[in-house]
Amino acid sequence: MRRDTAVRLERVTKAFGGRRILDDVSFEIARGTAFCLLGRSGTGKSVTLKHIVGLIKPDRGSVYVEGEDITALESRELARIRRRMGFLFQNAALFDSISVGENVAFPLRRHTALPDGEIRKRALEKLDQVGLADDYKKMPAALSGGMRKRAGLARAMALDPPILLVDEPSAGLDPITTGEIDELLLTLKKRAGTTLVVVTHNIPSARRVGDELAVIEGGILIAKGTAADLDRSSEPTVHDFMQSSGAG
Amino acid sequence: MVELIGKQVAAILGWTGAVFVFGVRALREAVRPPFELRELTRQVFEVGWRSLPLIVAAGLAIGVVLSMHTRASLERFGAEALIPGGLALALVRETGPLVTGLLLAGRVGAGIGAELGAMRVTEQIDALEATAVDSFKYLVVTRILACMIALPILTTVMNFTGIIGGFLAETVITGMSFRLYFHRAFSLVEMTDYVPATLKTMVFGFIIGTVASYLGYTTEQGTEGVGRASTRSVVLASILIIVCNVVLVKMTFFVFPEAAG
Numbered sequence: 191m192r193r194d195t196a197v198r199l200e201r202v203t204k205a206f207g208g209r210r211i212l213d214d215v216s217f218e219i220a221r222g223t224a225f226c227l228l229g230r231s232g233t234g235k236s237v238t239l240k241h242i243v244g245l246i247k248p249d250r251g252s253v254y255v256e257g258e259d260i261t262a263l264e265s266r267e268l269a270r271i272r273r274r275m276g277f278l279f280q281n282a283a284l285f286d287s288i289s290v291g292e293n294v295a296f297p298l299r300r301h302t303a304l305p306d307g308e309i310r311k312r313a314l315e316k317l318d319q320v321g322l323a324d325d326y327k328k329m330p331a332a333l334s335g336g337m338r339k340r341a342g343l344a345r346a347m348a349l350d351p352p353i354l355l356v357d358e359p360s361a362g363l364d365p366i367t368t369g370e371i372d373e374l375l376l377t378l379k380k381r382a383g384t385t386l387v388v389v390t391h392n393i394p395s396a397r398r399v400g401d402e403l404a405v406i407e408g409g410i411l412i413a414k415g416t417a418a419d420l421d422r423s424s425e426p427t428v429h430d431f432m433q434s435s436g437a438g
Numbered sequence: 439m440v441e442l443i444g445k446q447v448a449a450i451l452g453w454t455g456a457v458f459v460f461g462v463r464a465l466r467e468a469v470r471p472p473f474e475l476r477e478l479t480r481q482v483f484e485v486g487w488r489s490l491p492l493i494v495a496a497g498l499a500i501g502v503v504l505s506m507h508t509r510a511s512l513e514r515f516g517a518e519a520l521i522p523g524g525l526a527l528a529l530v531r532e533t534g535p536l537v538t539g540l541l542l543a544g545r546v547g548a549g550i551g552a553e554l555g556a557m558r559v560t561e562q563i564d565a566l567e568a569t570a571v572d573s574f575k576y577l578v579v580t581r582i583l584a585c586m587i588a589l590p591i592l593t594t595v596m597n598f599t600g601i602i603g604g605f606l607a608e609t610v611i612t613g614m615s616f617r618l619y620f621h622r623a624f625s626l627v628e629m630t631d632y633v634p635a636t637l638k639t640m641v642f643g644f645i646i647g648t649v650a651s652y653l654g655y656t657t658e659q660g661t662e663g664v665g666r667a668s669t670r671s672v673v674l675a676s677i678l679i680i681v682c683n684v685v686l687v688k689m690t691f692f693v694f695p696e697a698a699g
């Protein structure tokens with residue numbers, strides 16, 4: 191494996207209740223690059239992301255994060271790796287018993303020894319980056335779907351993780367906000383060298399953000415390459431996908 | 439028919455075994471750092487403090503009712519002087535612990551079952567894990583311990599408010615002074631009546647916390663599953679408390695023979 195590999199899946203296969211969801215999926219993401227995972231609903235994109243943070247273990251195959259096979263790690267070791275990753279869930283998964291700001295502060299409170307004031311300041315900074323600077327004190331239930339998504343993104347960025355995994359960041363967002371989130375992701379990649387793994391339906395977004403794109407269909411990775419590579423693909427599903435403007 | 443009952447019994451035993459393993463795992467994890475003290479404190483507050491109004495209200499009512507019953511029985515023997523003591527003994531030894539256990543199974547069991555169930559189906563538990571937090575320790579261990587800490591305290595509160603309820607009922611009829619009533623109430627109660635019966639409620643707390651956490655933490659099938667986790671927590675925790683109570687009372691008499699007198 192190359193030393194500058196951030197994430198690598200090797201022949202990952204996963205079934206739920208006898209139904210195969212991922213079938214022999216392999217890919218590799220270089221440090222500091224953006225990898226976009228495309229595909230229809232229910233094809234296994236979220237399941238793939240959850241493998242990378244170890245929330246789901248493969249039936250067969252291996253998942254490497256920064257060179258370590260996380261499927262073999264015990265929980266304490268896994269926790270160490272997880273602190274180096276930020277994860278935005280498809281449904282945002284905000285903790286609904288604490289405020290939006292405290293959601294973002296939560297990883298900082300858990301994993302840093304920073305004083306309270308500093309934690310609040312940083313949480314507010316992250317909220318500001320996703321356009322929610324005024325919503326620190328609101329409860330998650332009071333936010334719209336798109337706002338929850340952005341708050342979830344702020345929480346995922348809280349510890350400035352070297353690897354950021356985001357599941358449909360722009361679902362439920364207007365085109366302008368989508369553009370802003372894309373810009374934010376690009377900035378993270380450029381300024382902090384963050385490795386991005388982005389699940390999206392939004393092809394223009396994927397073209398803008400992704401260094402490499404992959405299309406997954408029925409649990410199989412059917413295409414992988416730059417946007418230009420995929421545009422030239424003879425595979426009809428890939429072709430259709432790349433031609434769709436694909437919002438939503 | 440017999441076969442069907444056999445299957446049911448086997449299922450219940452299997453389930454109880456799974457819950458027991460879950461609870462033992464929690465106790466083992468409880469003694470290993472990190473100790474999630476902040477969350478534990480918050481849960482003790484949730485379980486204990488917030489249940490106080492219910493416990494106080496129930497205690498007063500039970501005290502009044504018990505007092506009326508004891509009066510009816512003891513009057514026949516002209517032993518009215520024993521009313522406070524009899525009431526206190528009944529409360530401290532059995533009524534206080536059991537009623538507190540069952541009330542908490544209702545209030546807290548349903549709450550924990552629903553809360554953890556909702557956190558499971560909305561992926562908040564996964565989000566904790568993804569944030570490198572041990573969700574079992576953070577959510578389950580703290581809730582079970584909180585129940586175990588809160589129950590003996592709430593039981594003691596129930597005992598006291600029950601005695602006050604008894605006093606109120608008594609003073610209305612006989613005008614007995616608070617001082618005399620309390621003196622008589624505690625003349626019969628020994629430490630061996632109070633300590634084992636109250637420690638017993640830690641087991642009730644363990645049952646409530648474990649059953650509710652288990653059902654919530656392992657919820658499946660969306661929001662429907664959350665409601666199920668909540669109601670089942672109450673029913674199953676209550677049944678287990680009643681069954682365990684019988685066993686524990688037997689054991690208490692065995693370990694503290696003087697308590698049987």
Ligand SMILES: Nc1ncnc2c1ncn2[C@@H]1O[C@H](COP(=O)(O)OP(=O)(O)O)[C@@H](O)[C@H]1O
Nearest residue numbers: 206207211229230231232233234235236237238
């Ligand atoms: N924990 C799970 N248990 C059982 N089935 C699951 C689980 N997670 C996902 N699935 C199933 O796997 C398939 C792929 O899901 P997912 O990865 O969420 O799709 P998407 O590509 O839309 O993100 C779906 O059919 C879903 O029902």
Ligand SMILES: [Mg+2]
Nearest residue numbers: 235236280357
């Ligand atoms: Mg998905």
